Amino acid sequence: MPAATPFLEVADALKEYGAHDLDLCYQCSTCTGSCPWSFVEPLNIRRLIRLAQLGLPGYEGEDLWKCTTCASCQVRCPRGVAIVDLVRSTRAMIGETGLIPQSLRSALGSVKGEGNPWNGKREERNAWTESAGIPRFDPKKHEYLLSACCMPSYDKRSRRIADALWKVLQAGGVRAGVLGPEESCCGEAVRKIGDEGTFTSLGKSNAAAFEKAGVRKVIALSPHCYHTFKNEYAAFGVKVEVHHASEIMQRLIFEGKLKPHKKLDRTVTWHDPCYLGRHNDIFDAPRAVLSALPGVTFREMFRHKKQSLCCGGGGGRMWMETKRGERFSDLRLPEAMAVGASVLATGCPYCVNMFEDSRLGLEREDAIQVRDLAELVAETL
Amino acid sequence: MPYKIGVYVCHCGTNIAGMVNVEEVADFARGIPGVTLSRTYKFMCSDPGQALLQEDIRKNGLDAVVVAACSPLMHERTFRRAAQEAGLNPFLVQIANIREQCSWVTEGKGAATEKAKALVAAAVRRAREHQPLEMRRVEITPSALVVGGGIAGIQAALDLADAGVQVVLVEREPSIGGHMAMFDKTFPTLDCAACILTPKMVAAGSHPNIKLMTWSEVEEVSGFVGNFKVKIRRKAGYVDHDKCTGCGLCIEKCPYKADSEFEQGLAKRKAIYLPFAQAVPNKPIIDKNACAYLKNGKCRVCVKFCEAAAIDFTQQDRVEEVTVGTIVLATGFQAMDGRRIPELGYGRLPGVYSALEFERLNNAAGPTNGVIQTRDGRAPRSVAILHCTGSRDENHHRYCSRVCCMYALKYAHLLREKLPEARVYNFYIDMRCFGKGYEEFYKRLQEEGVRFVRGKGAQVWGGAEWKAMVPAAAVPEGLEDHQLVVVAEDSLLQQVLHVPVDMVVLTPAFEPRFDAEEVGRRFLVSRGADGFFLEQHPKLAPVSTTNEGVFIAGACQGPKDIPDTVAQGSAAASKALSLITRKEIEIEATTAHVQDELCSGCRTCIGLCPYNAITFDEARKRAAVNDALCKGCGTCVAACPSSAILARHFGDRQIFSEIEGLLSL
């Protein structure tokens, strides 16, 4: 390795982009050792941080795009460094020079043009809500806006989750409606990919849509939307009360408005989605719901709650190819089966998607089922 | 009312003069009504500086002085003493802090000078309202209380007792010794802990000047420096130690067992027990939660065998009261519960040990007679010692625990010595080997073939779990189900390591004792942000506290090793001794005073006084402040609904004049 000269202007610039904690890192390695990549093909996040601290080339390298923004490192960092922000800011800075990986460009293009990352048409966004008979949000009639993520609009598997959630909400007497095609992607992934500009315009347009429709409370189907509305939309002047679907289901059951009665007779384990658990500390609500379902035997996996294993789909990885043998989701199904689960339940359309994909790679595809919490609840009604 | 005031503006080298135009401030002061002279000087606290002030007092008959200089915490005493020597009542000295509160924190020379003027104006106006006050003197009871019988408390008690001071040593547990009694060897010299500690324990137990009260706790402290009244709860131990000969027959015969606290739960002890063989006092107590007779009235085996008839089931807790002149707090630390970092598997994986467990495992007098083995009795072939468990960590404790690097080295050595075949890894962030002979010890361990990995141990998994969690390629060859896998990045290699081991030892952070807050409140000792007791000054008064007459020593003040602990024990003893040998001390003159004619007898103040200094005269239906107890905190002054209580030196007029002065520019 040739000698290098620190280029601190780069570090200063990164800080401008939001890497505020950069200099706090004391190079303990906890992050690298806590990262899910450490189980497969390690991502040396500590080294990236070190390079960034000195502004040396390499901080922007390929490894930067491996990060799923799962926060496994961040919750452990002894110096309290907001590592996900470091990753995001670094991507944002180099994104301005156009260095975003090819595979992410089409998703970004689709978001910019059609308001969703799935190359779907904006006009088709509401096709499923219409066929499911879900009304448009009306502040006079509805307490909640149901924000179902872009995925159910364009992906069949995800659509099943949304249908199930709607069934559950109806059974529980929740008055809710949806927005029309004026709703766009929440922008969570877009921001993590480093496209701050697009994120800002999505945020502003959704903020305007919320405002126009008179939205006060939101039920988010996806933890990613939940996280973004709750923690990042304040910048766009949005002041709504945000709930994740699992929290609503827990409350409905607790209040006796929802009465799961059909027996499931299955051993279920819960996969904590990163953006529900680590990022937002919601660990108990889904477990409480599962424990209220008749016939469910609950088993915890080895990696659970704060230590949950990322599915691999966050931080833009949904749109990037991961080699077989390196996919976290491929590790998750055997872990679930090892604790005796016949159902891997979770609460995020990305996770469901990743796991369904991995399930197809199993020797026996039916060895385990992948379900969203709402689907399991719907089955008991 | 003083009207011949001298003002002295100090340069403090460039500390003040570099930011404040001192001449301008002095000129300004000259124009304030009441000021007869105003000067500047390079260092007012120096001898010539003080002489200048004294000469002015004598020659010009000054009736008050204002010194515009550093914080009163630094030099108020100095100037008060100088004034007194020159014949001026010390309470007629007022300090204007134009350093910490002005030159050091104000940006721009102009602004700093203006602020200094305002502070001087305030001080002058206040000084005009000052009254001469008399300091009072009280006698000091020539005895001391030492709380906590770890090595810090033992050292302090012995030093005091050897100097002829009567000492009461209170220890919560059945024996003195503290943490050190649990160790086999001590770093870096590897001398045997028992060999150096036991003689001191015995000396403390038998010293004619030490009254040892084990199995006891301080319940209440009242009074003040020189005359603390202390109530001590002597917990019932159901054995009359005056009769007991320590023969141990009862222990041998007792049929009931409980987990041994001293052995960290790695072994059992009897219901009637000594915590460890060398315990001082070497007489047992009965654990009422384990004793069958005390629980359900059956057994009394011990009674049958005790020839001295020392067992006394009728014993009750009793409270003893002592009066002492000074107090040394030496309550030590506790180790963090490793379960707070679930990623490291402590409490879940049987192969993961806490440091204190390892100390007992390695101790010749411990549960395995010093044989290092896993819970299922295997000799470990490889051991990982993980540093910084909860230390230097924003999620747990921000501070470095200071001794874990060193005892981790000690463990590595003991492992290499006892199990030469075993592989030993130390996972560290930085090696902190700061003490005398410590770095040398580190090098010695490298020579002994210990592997040092620079990178924090991030995760620990059971072998069986690991196989179910990771791709087959990531399973180290030959990994057995009962083994453990440590995941860490070696930051020097820049590579993630999966290290299979048989045993993991954690180094849990030092923590303040669980009841440190309560103990601090009881002894009126404040705590720092880290929760440990706070010294009066980190450099210059390391064992004093803001409660005069109360000193702190050892790990209750912050993490430290035995050498530092012993040094502090001796330091606290010497501080206590220097107080006692003075025979009497001056106490606050700035006390509160109830104006009889205004007091409505409502008693509001009585419950509020944190020092129990206010009594109620039933006959006259008036409250009265006991000058000797009052610390002048002002609580009662603010609370009195009739405004009947005056705070000497902090009266309304004095404070309002000061504020007016501040706003006068």
Ligand SMILES: Cc1cc2nc3c(=O)[nH]c(=O)nc-3n(C[C@H](O)[C@H](O)[C@H](O)COP(=O)(O)OP(=O)(O)OC[C@H]3O[C@@H](n4cnc5c(N)ncnc54)[C@H](O)[C@@H]3O)c2cc1C
């Ligand atoms: C695992 C481990 C290994 C170590 N190895 C070494 C080593 O090899 N060499 C070295 O130099 N240092 C070592 N140390 C550090 C050493 O333990 C401390 O320096 C030392 O114990 C501090 O002594 P202490 O008296 O201040 O506190 P402690 O040892 O904690 O003693 C305090 C005493 O006060 C009592 N007490 C507490 N609260 C009250 C109360 N309210 N009322 C009455 N009594 C009370 C306790 O019961 C205890 O007896 C080690 C520390 C650990 C954790």
Ligand code: SF4
């Ligand atoms: S865990 Fe935190 S302090 Fe440690 S190397 Fe990673 S970012 Fe730096």
Ligand code: SF4
């Ligand atoms: S956020 Fe997750 S994927 Fe990214 S570096 Fe941290 S632990 Fe690894």
Ligand code: SF4
């Ligand atoms: S002494 Fe060493 S192991 Fe202990 S906290 Fe400090 S750096 Fe970490």
Ligand code: SF4
């Ligand atoms: S000022 Fe009042 S409350 Fe404070 S110590 Fe004195 S008597 Fe007690």
